[in-house]
Amino acid sequence: MIGCLCIHGFTGSPEEVAPLVEYLQKRTDWVIKTPTLPGHGEQLQLRGITYDQWFQAAEEELQALMEKCKTIYVIGFSMGGVIAVYLAEKYKIDKLVLLSAAFYYINPRQFIKDIHEMVRDGWRRLRENPLFIRYKNKIFATPLTAILEFRKLVNKVRPLLPHVDVPVLIVQGEKDGIVPLKSAYYLYEKIGSAKKKLLFLPASYHHVCHGPDRYVLFTEIEKFLLENGNY
Known part of the structure; x- marks a missing residue:
C-alpha cells in the first residue's frame, strides 16, 4: 500500500494542497x-507555538x-516543503515533492508587482482581491514570535539538505511573490x-495547487510519483 503525506505552509491549512489531494x-x-x-487552520493561534x-x-x-504503508511519499508546500526535507533526512521515504519550498522567502520584485496589481484593481474592491487577502493574512494576522519560529525552522533544516538522497521533484x-x-x-x-x-x-x-498551471502540475507530480528509474 502507498501512503502520501501532504504538509501545508506557514499560516496556512490543508486547503492549500486540497486540489492536488x-x-x-x-x-x-x-x-x-x-x-x-499546531496553531494553523482557519483560525490562526500561533502565539506560543514553537517550530519543534x-x-x-x-x-x-x-x-x-x-x-500502514510500505511505500511513502511526502509532499510539502512552502514551509511544509522545509518540514518535508526534515522528514526525508530523518526517515526512510521513497519520494519527495517540494512545492514553493520556503528556504528563502519574500520576493521583493514580485511583491511590488503584486501591490501595483492590487492598486490597479481599485481600492474599493481591495478587500475582495485574492492577492490582498493573501498578504493581509501573512503580514497582519501573524505574531512576530511565530515568524521567528519559522525562521528557526528554516535555519535548522538547511544544513540537512546535503544528507537527503531520496528522488525529489522541486x-x-x-x-x-x-x-x-x-x-x-x-x-x-x-x-x-x-x-x-x-x-x-x-x-x-x-x-501553485490553486494556480492556472495546476493541471500541468498535478500531471507532473503523478508522473513523478508513479514512474520508476531515471527521469
Whole structure:
C-alpha cells in the first residue's frame, strides 16, 4: 500500500494542497494524510507555538502512515516543503515533492508587482482581491514570535539538505511573490539527491495547487510519483 503525506505552509491549512489531494484521491487508492499543523487552520493561534511542535506533528503523522504503508511519499508546500526535507533526512521515504519550498522567502520584485496589481484593481474592491487577502493574512494576522519560529525552522533544516538522497521533484511558480526563484535553485543545488528535477510554472504565484498551471502540475507530480528509474 502507498501512503502520501501532504504538509501545508506557514499560516496556512490543508486547503492549500486540497486540489492536488483531490486529484490524487480520484486517480489512486493511496492513503493520503493532510494534517493541520499546531496553531494553523482557519483560525490562526500561533502565539506560543514553537517550530519543534510543527516538526513533532508532522513526524507523528508520518510514523502513523509508515505503520500502514510500505511505500511513502511526502509532499510539502512552502514551509511544509522545509518540514518535508526534515522528514526525508530523518526517515526512510521513497519520494519527495517540494512545492514553493520556503528556504528563502519574500520576493521583493514580485511583491511590488503584486501591490501595483492590487492598486490597479481599485481600492474599493481591495478587500475582495485574492492577492490582498493573501498578504493581509501573512503580514497582519501573524505574531512576530511565530515568524521567528519559522525562521528557526528554516535555519535548522538547511544544513540537512546535503544528507537527503531520496528522488525529489522541486516545483516553483515563476510569479511567486512569497518565495523567490532562487529558493528553488538553492534547493536543487544543495539537496543531496542523485535523482532530482526542477519544474517551473510560468503563470503561477505562490499557491501553485490553486494556480492556472495546476493541471500541468498535478500531471507532473503523478508522473513523478508513479514512474520508476531515471527521469
